[in-house]
Each structure stands twice: as structure tokens, then as C-alpha cells.
Amino acid sequence: MTAAAPAAAPAVPVRRAVLTISATRVVTSLGFYLSIPMLGVIALRSGTMSAADVGLLVATHALFRRAFSIPLGIACDRWGARPMLVGGLCAETLAYGLLASGTSFPLWLGALVLDGLGGAAYNAGARLLLARVAQGNAASSFAGFYIATNLGALFGPLAAAALSGAGHPALPLALSAGAYGISTVAGFLVTRRIADETNPDARFGKAVLAPLRHRSFMGYCASTVPLWFGISLLVSALPLEAELRDLSAYDVAVVNALNALVVVAFGGVVGRRADAWSLATRLKVLAIGSLTMSAGSLVCLAPGRPGLYGGLLLVTVGELALITAADVVAVQLAPPGETGAYLGYVTFAWAVGGVAAGMLAGRLLDVPGSGTTLFWLISAALGLAGAAALLRRSVRVGGAAHGTA
Numbered sequence: 001m002t003a004a005a006p007a008a009a010p011a012v013p014v015r016r017a018v019l020t021i022s023a024t025r026v027v028t029s030l031g032f033y034l035s036i037p038m039l040g041v042i043a044l045r046s047g048t049m050s051a052a053d054v055g056l057l058v059a060t061h062a063l064f065r066r067a068f069s070i071p072l073g074i075a076c077d078r079w080g081a082r083p084m085l086v087g088g089l090c091a092e093t094l095a096y097g098l099l100a101s102g103t104s105f106p107l108w109l110g111a112l113v114l115d116g117l118g119g120a121a122y123n124a125g126a127r128l129l130l131a132r133v134a135q136g137n138a139a140s141s142f143a144g145f146y147i148a149t150n151l152g153a154l155f156g157p158l159a160a161a162a163l164s165g166a167g168h169p170a171l172p173l174a175l176s177a178g179a180y181g182i183s184t185v186a187g188f189l190v191t192r193r194i195a196d197e198t199n200p201d202a203r204f205g206k207a208v209l210a211p212l213r214h215r216s217f218m219g220y221c222a223s224t225v226p227l228w229f230g231i232s233l234l235v236s237a238l239p240l241e242a243e244l245r246d247l248s249a250y251d252v253a254v255v256n257a258l259n260a261l262v263v264v265a266f267g268g269v270v271g272r273r274a275d276a277w278s279l280a281t282r283l284k285v286l287a288i289g290s291l292t293m294s295a296g297s298l299v300c301l302a303p304g305r306p307g308l309y310g311g312l313l314l315v316t317v318g319e320l321a322l323i324t325a326a327d328v329v330a331v332q333l334a335p336p337g338e339t340g341a342y343l344g345y346v347t348f349a350w351a352v353g354g355v356a357a358g359m360l361a362g363r364l365l366d367v368p369g370s371g372t373t374l375f376w377l378i379s380a381a382l383g384l385a386g387a388a389a390l391l392r393r394s395v396r397v398g399g400a401a402h403g404t405a
Helices: 014-046 050-065 070-081 081-100 105-165 171-190 204-213 215-236 238-244 249-274 279-299 306-331 339-364 372-403
Strands: none
Touching: 014 050, 014 081, 014 105, 014 171, 014 238, 014 249, 050 215, 050 238, 050 339, 070 081, 070 105, 070 204, 070 238, 070 339, 081 105, 081 171, 105 171, 105 249, 105 306, 105 339, 204 215, 204 339, 215 238, 215 249, 215 279, 215 306, 215 339, 215 372, 238 306, 238 339, 249 306, 279 306, 279 372, 306 339, 339 372
């Protein structure tokens, strides 16, 4: 394999590079959370879509936002991360403009496909730039990126709920388009001085197959699916459950804001501690996170507001484990010049979890009573299975490190 050739852009200090990438993420996150968590509420109250339609929209969005991460990650390896970051932001700006232009299932389906692809490109570019500049601070750098994401999540849903309650449901969508437009310009300008790299040997067929032959890595990706399923509940299950429990749009917004507040408050602390963790420790922490999400799903079985708030708050605690370890494990396992592809496979696991959550929520939560109970029991079982798989993997890794396996 030919060594990756550095681009002409001069390198900047690691901390400044991380802050630069995270700054674009704050604005894009605000645009995302102004709209996406409230789409189900807007669609159902417009009278043009059913709960099953909403579930399909959420699943489609998750599919295109995550499933194309593998070819886009390979494209980042080959041609550089920065072009993917900027191009993705352009696509998302157009998508939110389409969402704001009307409320119909075909229009929103096309817009969410475009937004999904744009988001996949942006995330692939941004995360690969972080992996390249972070060096020994990978866990805290990725945690900082997710904290930046949740700064938008903290304020976006509350603002969207207020505008929707005041009779302006389409305004958050238009504001999101504006936020992404600003981010496109800012992303182009602020990433110019971050050193990018290219790997001309990153051929698509070879780059796709290499991780598939890495059995340990593939097993790890499969083990994280329940974790990605868990964090997708805030978008897929929460709006539908709010309707079933006769809760307001503000309840949806407050739960998302509480989720963001926990990540913003504790993500940095956990990330700094996670920089020194071994691979086995990261896997154990992910197992604990999956187990916590399983417990949260069981709490959601309780009727009314307390059950939903308490259960999804436990899911948020599990998310702290995810943001500090999931991407870092992929970076640790990736050979030189293939980091984008490996991150792409981890994101594909996110696609599987997100699509499953959207489809399952749309089908089962459309049937009050038995369907709701079955949905949360299945969610809990998935989290428990993920915890067992990750714990088993951590024991194997720990044993190998001590020469006993």
C-alpha cells in the first residue's frame, strides 16, 4: 500500500483542529435538531401521514444517513475528507429547503433521502479529519464532536416546539435550511488549514472487502447494533409514544433536551478519562452502556410521562459509553490508510440499528396496548443481547493481551 500523501494545507495544532471541526458541528446540529426530532409530530398533526408513514420516513432517513457510510468513508480515504464534508453540507441545505416547501409523504421521502446522503458525507469527512488529527486524544476528540452535536440538540427541539405551538410548524424547517447554508460556507472556510490526506491505493472493491475479512472487527460492529438502536429511540419511538400517551410537543422537546444536557455535562469528563482506556476496557464500558439502555426500555413500559422520561434518560446514560468508545475502537483496529472504511462500517451498524428502530416503532407503536408492550420488550432484549456480546468480546481481548487466549 502506498503511504498516504499529505495535502498542501498546513497542519494546525490538534486542539484548534478539533475545535474547528466541532464549531461546524454545533451549527449543523442546531439545524438538525430544529427539525428531525419534531418531524413525526409535524407529520401526524398535518393529517397527511400515518404513524406507519412516519416510521418509514425515519427508517429511510437512517438508512441513507448511515448505510452509505462505507463507500463514502472509502471516498474520504482516497480523495480526502474535506471535499466530502463540504459537499455533504451543500446537499443537506437543499434537503431542508425541500422539507420546508410542503408537507407530503413523497416530498419528505425524497428530501430525507437527500439529507441522509448529505449527512453521511459530512459525518464521514468530519470524523475522519478528527481521527487524523487526534493522535493520542481520540476518545476526548470524538466525545467533543458528539458534545458539539448535543449543543444543538439542547436548544433545537425546544425552539421547534415553541414555534410549532405558536402555529408555525414549517418555520423550524426553513431555519434549518439557513443553518446548513451557513455551515456550508463556514465548513469550506474553516477547514482549509486542517491537514488532509489521500490514499490513492484505496480502491473500492479492495477497501470494502478488507474489513469483512477482519472477523474480530465485524463481530464488534454487529455487537454495537443494539446500542445504535437505543439512541435511535429518541427519533423513532419518542414522537409516536408521545402521541399515544397524549403528551405535547414540548414533552418530545424536553426529553431531547435532557438527553443533550446529560451528554454536554458529562461527555467531556468521560471522554478525557477514556483516552487512557485499553481496548478491553472500552468494550466493557460499551457492554455496560448496552445493559443500561436495556433497563431504560423496560422503564418505558411504565405508563404516562414518568416512565417515558425515566426510561429515555437511562438510554442517554448508555449513550455516554457509546460516544467515548465506539468510533475509537474502529480507529484502533483500522490499518493505516483504511480508517475511513472502518469508520464507515461502524456507521453502517448505526444504519442497521436506526432502520430497525424506525420500522419496528412505526409498526408496533401504531397498535396501542399489546404493540407498545412488545416494542419495549424487544428493545430491552436487544440491549441485553448486545451487552452479553460486548462483554464476551472484552474478555477475549483481555485474555489475548495477557497471553492466555
